[in-house]
Amino acid sequence: MxxxxxxxxxxxxxxxxxxxxxxxxxxxxxxxxxxxxxxxxxxxxxxxxxxxxxxxxxxxxxxxxxxxxxxxxxxxxxxxxxxxxxxxxxxxxxxxxxxxxxxxxxxxxxxxxxxxxxxxxxxxxxxxxxxxxxxxxxxxxxxxxxxxxxxxxxxxxxxxxxxxxxxxxxxxxAKDKKALFTTIRGGESTAQVIKKLGEPASIDVNEANIFSNRQTKVIYHYPELGLIQFEATKSKKNWYANSVIKVEVALQGKEDIAKLSNDLDGMGAVEIRDMARAFAQQSEVSNELLDSFTQKVWDERNTADAQMIDAVAWLCTVVGNSGNLRYEQALNEIATDTQSPKLKKYAVKAKSKLTKVGMGFELQR
Structure with a gap:
């Protein structure tokens, strides 16, 4: 109501x-x-x-x-x-x-x-x-x-x-569907998503009730890609997807995680930024990926490429969203050693979000 x-x-x-x-x-x-x-x-x-x-x-x-x-x-x-x-x-x-x-x-x-x-x-x-x-x-x-x-x-x-x-x-x-999936942003229309990815394999409705303080969501499932949550519009008795609220990338086991970790070095700034934006919407990201993301931020901490700084700042956001104290020391070193005021700010902000106990992560130098 x-x-x-x-x-x-x-x-x-x-x-x-x-x-x-x-x-x-x-x-x-x-x-x-x-x-x-x-x-x-x-x-x-x-x-x-x-x-x-x-x-x-x-x-x-x-x-x-x-x-x-x-x-x-x-x-x-x-x-x-x-x-x-x-x-x-x-x-x-x-x-x-x-x-x-x-x-x-x-x-x-x-x-x-x-x-x-x-x-x-x-x-x-x-x-x-x-x-x-x-x-x-x-x-x-x-x-x-x-x-x-x-x-x-x-x-x-x-x-x-x-x-x-x-x-x-x-x-x-031209991008394949997997690459296009990572470019999807909040606010994109259902029609644009379907133009990029085609029809979903299945659709779920997560309906709110009068006691919840959340929106009803329509969820599109794309096997091997992930899921997309849409804000919902009701017509008569049915809910329909309207625009994107959240994107969650699917990773199929350790092989996909390892491949993405290895591919980071060959990815451009825009690709990393788009990927990080997608992961920033997820509730959980594996330690294996967070390790790779943190290492990438360290490796690029003093790059002269403004787009890459923007990309790794987004990776900092993903690491911070994990809340895992495993990355506290690494983020502190990044904030101390980077020459980029922007990256320093994001590293400090990410560090401030860490509250969950975790084993320390050691940067490769």
Whole structure:
């Protein structure tokens, strides 16, 4: 009941805004643009949104999530997917910011912000997502297509474009389903997920009740890939998947774990970042993988590659989420020895989350 009331409040709040920039009755070819988000904690997340399209305010997932979280005690995440006219040049205002379950949370938690305008012409039947990074040293926002190709300029925290698309960006190599699975972000629509991975092998519904303080979730199962949790919408008696809340990567035994550990050295910064984002949503990660992730952070602690620093900072987040004191000394050494203020911050933050007793991990030097 509380969730229903807060959702109705959110709908009333956005009465003056729109979820679609298309003219009424439009029948032409369209594309889709999704907002995205990543969880930071039970109460906070980073959101990357389209707040205006051709100067017109749009309903966005950050404000919708905050409104839906009213009196809930946690951040209720809401995705937004918008149809766009294919072939039309749009002027979009993009915003990346931290959202919280309540204003008081923002008083005690880090909050970051980046905003700027981009020009964007979508292609028919394509899926696009607003994405970015937020932090003290590297806040940026842009739009990507389904395969991870950048399709707009990148806006930095000064509001200026850091890169200009003077010619079409070189397409990224085609990814198989396993690689595409790791790129799925919070907020992506069901349609985009199915476009990437196909129909799931099975679907479960984890239904909330009046005594629980959680959202109903629809869960898509992809054998050998993992599972994807979606926020749910009810129509009559059935629940339907709406947008991604959480991704859990499946690892098939020790062989898969060993392979991923060995593959780390050959992976690029973007691949590591996408993989770490997926693992950051999981409740449990094996010590074998956490050992490899910690070692990778140490090995790259003083790289000059800003993208790699961002990637290993995400690995720090995964290690911190484990809560395992096994990694306390290693994270302390990383924070002490790195020349990157960003990585130091993430290593210290990860260390502060460690509370579970565990045998020590020794770095290879």
């Amino acid at each position: 509380k969730l229903l009331i807060s959702t109705l409040c959110a709908i009333l709040l956005f009465g003056c805004q729109s979820t679609s920039p298309l003219p009424k009755g439009f029948q032409g070819a369209t594309a889709s643009l999704d907002d995205s988000f990543s969880h930071l904690s039970h109460h906070s997340g980073h959101f990357f949104i389209a707040s205006k399209i051709d100067g017109k305010p749009m309903v966005n997932s950050a404000e919708f999530s905050e409104s839906s979280s009213f009196n809930q005690g946690h951040l209720v995440v809401r995705g937004i997917s918008r149809p766009l006219e294919a072939g039309k040049n749009y002027q979009l205002t993009l915003i990346g910011r931290t959202a919280h379950s309540a204003p008081i949370v923002g008083v005690f938690a880090d909050s970051f912000y980046v905003s700027g305008d981009v020009s964007f012409t979508p292609k028919a039947n394509e899926f696009y997502t607003v994405v970015g990074t937020l932090g003290e040293d590297n806040s940026q926002i842009w739009i990507e297509d389904l395969h991870g190709n950048r399709v707009t300029d990148v806006i930095d925290k000064s509001g200026k474009s850091t890169r200009t698309l003077t010619e079409p960006a070189a397409p990224a190599p």
